[in-house]
Amino acid sequence: MIRDTTLGAKLWAVAVWSLVGFFVINLLAMIATVVTSSFATRWLGTWLPLGWTTRWYTSAWNEFQLWDVLIVTFQVVGLVVLISGALGVTAAYALARRDFAGKRLLVLLFLLPLLIPPITFGIPLATVLYQTGLAGTFWGVVVANLVPTVPFVILVMIPFIEQIDPKVEAAARVFGANTFKLFIHVLLPLLLPGILAALLLVLVRTIAMFELTFLVAGPTSQTLVVALYYAVFAAGVRAVQSIDAMAVVYMATTLVWLVIALRFVNPTQIVTRAKQQPAH
C-alpha cells in the first residue's frame, strides 16, 4: 500500500479522521443521552441529571405492558426466522445448484423486495392484508415481515451453497444416502455456519423492522419498535424518562443479538449482504 508523507497528505488524513471522530462521538453521545435520561430523576437545563433512579424501568414496564410486547416481539421474530430459513435455504439450494431458463428473472424477483424500501411496497401489501383480514393479527405481522427476509436469506445463502463442492453430495449418493439422509448428515453440517449467520441477521433486522410491522400491526400484535414509535409519537402523555427506559430495553434486545451475530459475520455483511463469505 502506498503511504503519502507530504504535509498535505498528513493534513488530509487528520481532516478525515476528525470527521470520523465527530460522527462517532455524536452517535455515542446520542445513545448515552437516552441511557442517562432513563436513569434520571429530573434532568432539565443541566449537564447531568440531579439524581439517579431505576424507577422509570418499573413504570415503563407497567405503563407500556412491555412484558406482553416483548413476548409478541419474540414470537414474531422467532417465527419469521424459522419460516424464512425454511423457505430461503431450500430456494437458495435450487438456485445455487441448477441453471434453468428464467433463473435470472427469479433472482430479480428475490432482489426487488430488498431494493425497494419497505414503506413503498408496504402500503399496497397492507391494503391486500386488510382485505384478506390478516392485517391487525399476529400472523399478518409475521407474513409482512417475511416479504423482505425470505429473499434476504436466499441471497445470503446462494454464494455460500455455491462454494460447497457438489462432489461431496454425489459421494454421499454413491454410498446410498437418500435425500433426507443427505440433507441431515451432509448438507446441514456444511451449511450450518451460513444458515446461522443468515438467520441471525434476519433476527436483528426483524426486531428493528419498523415500517412493515407498523403498517399491519393491530393493538395486540405490536412489536417493541412499533410500541416505541407510538410512545415517542404521543410524547407528553408519559414522562420522557419512561419512554427513554423503553428505548433502552429496545436497544438492549437489539444489541444482544447484534453482538451474537457479529461473532459469526463481518459487520459489512449487514449492509452489503453476500460480498464476502466466511470460508468454512
Next chain:
Amino acid sequence: MEALAPTTRVEHGPSLRQRLAAKGFDAVTLLAVPAAIFSLLLFVYPFAFGFVLSFEPKNGGWLANYQRFFSDSYLYDTIANTLWLSVPVTLLNLLLAVPVSFRVRLMRRQRLLTTILVLPITLGTVLVAEGLLNYLGPQGWFNRTLVTFGILDQPMRLVHNYWGVFASLVITGFPFTFLLTLSYVTGIDPALEQAAATLGASAWQRFLHVYLPLLMPGFAITFCLSFVQAFSVFPSAVLLGEPAGSTRVISIAAYQAAFEEYDYSMASAVAMIMGFVQLAIVVLVLASRGLFYRGPASGAKG
C-alpha cells in the same frame, strides 16, 4: 442426483423428465417453488393489486386519484419536500463516505469502526429519532457544548424542523453509504494504484484518473441504494420533523391516505407515485453510468 438416474429408456428418445432435467428443471429446481410462490403472492400481487386499485378511485374517473394528487399542492409538494431532503443527504453521505473509505481501506483493524458504524443501522430510525430528540434539543448535550465553547450564543433549533430529519438521515444513512463504498473501494486491485504511483502520479491524480473512473459504476449503485432509503424516510420525518410542514414527505401522505382517510385507492396511488419517482431517479443515475468505464478492475479479489 438426477445424473445418476437410470437411463434405460434412451432408445425411445429421452423422456420428458430427462429433457427437463437437461434444461435444469428437476426435483431440486422445485425447491425454489415455495419461495417463488410466496414472493409472487406477497410482493408482486400486492404491487399489481395496488396499481390497479389506484385507478379505481372512490369517486371520479379512473385518473381521479392522480388528478387530485397533482392538483393539490398539499399533496404534490410532498415530492419536492422529499427530494429536497433525500438528494442533499445522499450526496453529502456519499461525499463524506468516499474520503473516509479511502482512509479506512489502509487500516488493518477495521472491525471496531465498522461495528460502531453498524449500530445506527441495526438500531433503526425510530430509536435514532428518539435519541436525537433529546440530544439535539435546546437543552441537549449538542447545543450545550456549542454554547459552552462560545460557538453559539443561543441554542440552535435543531428538532421539529428540516435539520432534525436531515441529521437523522445522516446518522442512519452515512454508515450504510460508507460500508457500501468501502466494499467497492477495497474491491479494486491496489496494483493499479501502485502502477500509477510508480509512474509519478500524485495522490490526487491517482484518485482522479485511476480510482474515480473505476469506481463510478459502484458509486452510482451506492447513490441509488442510499437515495431510495432516504426517499422513503418515515418515522424520523414524523417524530423529528414538522410532519405538517417542511418535512411532510411523500410516505406521510401515503400513510395518511391509508390510515387516516381510509382511502386505500388514494394511498395506492401515492405509493405508486413514490415508487415511480424512485425508479425515475435510479434509472437516470444508472443510465449515466454507461458513460464510464466498465470492465475488470478487481484483480484477484472478487
